[in-house]
Amino acid sequence: MPANPLLKVSGLHAGYGEVEILRGIDLEVGQGDIVAVLGSNGVGKSTLNLALSGIVKARQGTIEFDGHAIHRERPPAIVASGLIHVPEGRRIFPNMSVSDNLDLGSYRRAAKHRAQNRERVFAIFPRLRERATQRAGTLSGGEQQMLAIGRGLMAEPKLIILDEPSLGLSPLLVEEMFGMILRLNKEGLAVLLVEQNVVQSLDIVHRAYILEHGSIVMSGTPDELRSNADLKRAFLGL
Amino acid sequence: MHLTILIPAILNGLLTGAVYALIALGLTLVYGVLHIINFAHGAMLTAALFAAFFMHKLLGLDPYIAVFILSPAFFALGYALQRFVIGPAAHGSDSNILLVTLGLSVVIENAMLHFFRADTRTIDVPYGFSVVPVAGAYLSVPRLVGFGVAVLVAVLLWALLTRSDTGKAIRAVAKEKLGAELSGIDVSHIYAVTFGLGAACVAIAACLLIPTYYVNPHVGTGFVLVAFTIVVLGGMGSIPGALIGGLFVGVVESLCGLYLGESLGQIGIFLMFILVLLFRPSGLMGERA
Numbered sequence: 001m002p003a004n005p006l007l008k009v010s011g012l013h014a015g016y017g018e019v020e021i022l023r024g025i026d027l028e029v030g031q032g033d034i035v036a037v038l039g040s041n042g043v044g045k046s047t048l049n050l051a052l053s054g055i056v057k058a059r060q061g062t063i064e065f066d067g068h069a070i071h072r073e074r075p076p077a078i079v080a081s082g083l084i085h086v087p088e089g090r091r092i093f094p095n096m097s098v099s100d101n102l103d104l105g106s107y108r109r110a111a112k113h114r115a116q117n118r119e120r121v122f123a124i125f126p127r128l129r130e131r132a133t134q135r136a137g138t139l140s141g142g143e144q145q146m147l148a149i150g151r152g153l154m155a156e157p158k159l160i161i162l163d164e165p166s167l168g169l170s171p172l173l174v175e176e177m178f179g180m181i182l183r184l185n186k187e188g189l190a191v192l193l194v195e196q197n198v199v200q201s202l203d204i205v206h207r208a209y210i211l212e213h214g215s216i217v218m219s220g221t222p223d224e225l226r227s228n229a230d231l232k233r234a235f236l237g238l
Numbered sequence: 239m240h241l242t243i244l245i246p247a248i249l250n251g252l253l254t255g256a257v258y259a260l261i262a263l264g265l266t267l268v269y270g271v272l273h274i275i276n277f278a279h280g281a282m283l284t285a286a287l288f289a290a291f292f293m294h295k296l297l298g299l300d301p302y303i304a305v306f307i308l309s310p311a312f313f314a315l316g317y318a319l320q321r322f323v324i325g326p327a328a329h330g331s332d333s334n335i336l337l338v339t340l341g342l343s344v345v346i347e348n349a350m351l352h353f354f355r356a357d358t359r360t361i362d363v364p365y366g367f368s369v370v371p372v373a374g375a376y377l378s379v380p381r382l383v384g385f386g387v388a389v390l391v392a393v394l395l396w397a398l399l400t401r402s403d404t405g406k407a408i409r410a411v412a413k414e415k416l417g418a419e420l421s422g423i424d425v426s427h428i429y430a431v432t433f434g435l436g437a438a439c440v441a442i443a444a445c446l447l448i449p450t451y452y453v454n455p456h457v458g459t460g461f462v463l464v465a466f467t468i469v470v471l472g473g474m475g476s477i478p479g480a481l482i483g484g485l486f487v488g489v490v491e492s493l494c495g496l497y498l499g500e501s502l503g504q505i506g507i508f509l510m511f512i513l514v515l516l517f518r519p520s521g522l523m524g525e526r527a
């Protein structure tokens with residue numbers, strides 16, 4: 001556990017209407033950390049991300065980010081504080097050009113460094129530079145994922161949440177995507193990687209939490225988790 | 239029909255159509271972003287016409303000066319209405335927004351009926367009847383000004399939407415609300431800005447109309463019916479569609495008036511509306527921008 005965590009979630013409850021989805025989540029991400037939240041479809045991973053970014057209200061518990069309580073903040077304030085969430089399904093702006101999409105990534109934060117950050121994103125994803133003037137809706141699935149991450153990077157995140165970045169990508173592209181995420185982390189970016197892809201995620205993270213029915217049922221280093229018999233049975237199919 | 243009658247009719251139709259387009263612009267913008275028809279649009283136009291009327295009557299302000307006060311004032315009014323009345327009252331449901339704007343229009347129109355009676359009023363400006371010859375036709379100067387300003391506003395609005403951060407945020411919210419929120423865009427602020435822009439369009443239209451038109455508590459309704467036709471014709475939410483659709487409708491109205499008689503001019507518009515709904519429900523411009 002990091003001594004002075006960047007993100008600290010304690011006893012978080014959240015849900016939709018009458019239904020409670022998250023039932024007391026405790027989780028930490030340290031400076032420069034790369035941490036995974038793993039679990040199958042429908043266990044509440046995306047709900048957790050939406051609660052962290054203020055879209056879904058926290059009903060109970062606290063979220064501290066970079067030394068401040070953010071669980072009552074509205075989404076724009078959370079983005080301004082440097083917690084950037086790249087959502088499941090990309091959610092890019094299909095009617096706008098690739099470079100307009102990137103520009104809007106710096107709508108709330110780091111607008112002053114826009115030109116230089118755009119260059120940096122283009123250096124990471126050269127494909128986006130080739131497509132800069134193209135409408136984002138015409139990009140391939142992999143390119144849209146790159147754009148979604150690129151848009152997130154435009155805000156100079158302190159922590160980036162990636163919700164299923166490998167979803168819908170070919171095995172080769174998944175490999176490339178995970179390599180790129182690892183490189184971003186090696187450059188100092190803290191990453192919360194939310195995935196169903198347990199095997200490949202465990203290869204790149206420092207620690208992981210296993211989410212089931214809205215609760216964390218296990219956590220530890222990849223080695224600890226890989227040697228856990230329950231996890232092997234449930235997720236690794238061994 | 240003789241060209242010397244046809245050309246002036248077409249030119250006059252374009253002049254009327256540009257102001258129609260300006261009113262439709264506000265309606266289509268709000269539709270494109272909030273995905274609702276603003277039923278208070280007509281009442282806001284009426285209120286703006288009264289405001290322009292009284293600024294002239296009481297303060298002696300020319301409408302072309304008053305526009306610089308009324309357009310920011312209506313922007314602020316529209317912003318506040320959406321942010322503090324419509325938004326909170328709607329609780330995030332689109333059908334509620336619709337009902338709230340409908341209720342607002344009833345309240346505004348009845349308030350005006352109460353204070354100003356059903357009388358029809360006009361203002362006198364020195365240039366009210368000035369004309370200039372254009373291509374063999376004599377065109378009204380205030381209506382020419384109306385045309386120029388309406389087209390200019392459409393171009394400025396387009397530039398705002400495509401070049402500025404706020405404009406890009408408006409387009410982002412229109413298509414991908416969650417993606418916009420996660421980029422730090424304050425959606426309720428953008429909704430309010432959009433509503434404010436719609437109200438500002440109406441205020442500008444009112445200042446362009448009042449030198450040659452009249453105002454009574456119901457005058458906005460007729461305009462908004464035409465504007466709604468234009469919005470459907472140009473494609474719901476499309477800015478270029480509203481401009482081209484507006485000009486087109488102006489010409490159709492003018493030509494129908496020429497062939498069928500002045501009082502039947504608007505029949506052509508609604509006939510066209512029904513034909514478009516039957517054969518091109520997505521509008522003449524096709525795309526749902």
Ligand SMILES: Nc1ncnc2c1ncn2[C@@H]1O[C@H](COP(=O)(O)OP(=O)(O)O)[C@@H](O)[C@H]1O
Pocket residue numbers: 016019021039040041042043044045046047048
């Ligand atoms: N907007 C919503 N309204 C109601 N229920 C929802 C909503 N979004 C997700 N859920 C439900 O919450 C549960 C968790 O969903 P989600 O957080 O998306 O899981 P995951 O990301 O792990 O697949 C699911 O049962 C899902 O049906």
Ligand SMILES: [Mg+2]
Pocket residue numbers: 045046047088163164
């Ligand atoms: Mg999910």
